[in-house]
Amino acid sequence: MKKNKLTALLLAMILALPLLGACGKTVGETIDDATITTRIKTAFVNDPVVGAMRIDVDTFKGLVTLSGRVKSKDEETKAIALAKSIKGVSQVKSTLTIEP
Secondary structure, eight states: OHHHHHHHHHHHHHHHHHHHTGGGOOHHHHHHHHHHHHHHHHHHHTOSSSOGGGEEEEEETTEEEEEEEESSHHHHHHHHHHHHTSTTOOEEEEEEEEOO
16 A cells, blocks of 8 residues: 555656746746636637637747637737736737638
8 A cells, every 4th residue: 555655656746847947937926827827728619709629729838829820800809908918917919810
């Protein structure tokens, strides 16, 4: 039984180790960014204008980058507005391309 616990602890440490130095972010910042990304994607899914499956969301220390394709300028504008409305977002950059 002790061997299983030790194995589980080592596995957990190995999996958590990359988070400790992930691109100069603390564990808390990594979790905050993941939460922001999830909230933005959820907002996209719940919005009838935004095509959530075509938009990628990346968050780094509160800076959100949207990439992918949208069908119109209105969809891009709505996606940016939704992202900006999420708590913890400091800035939104868009590299979205319009492809009808």
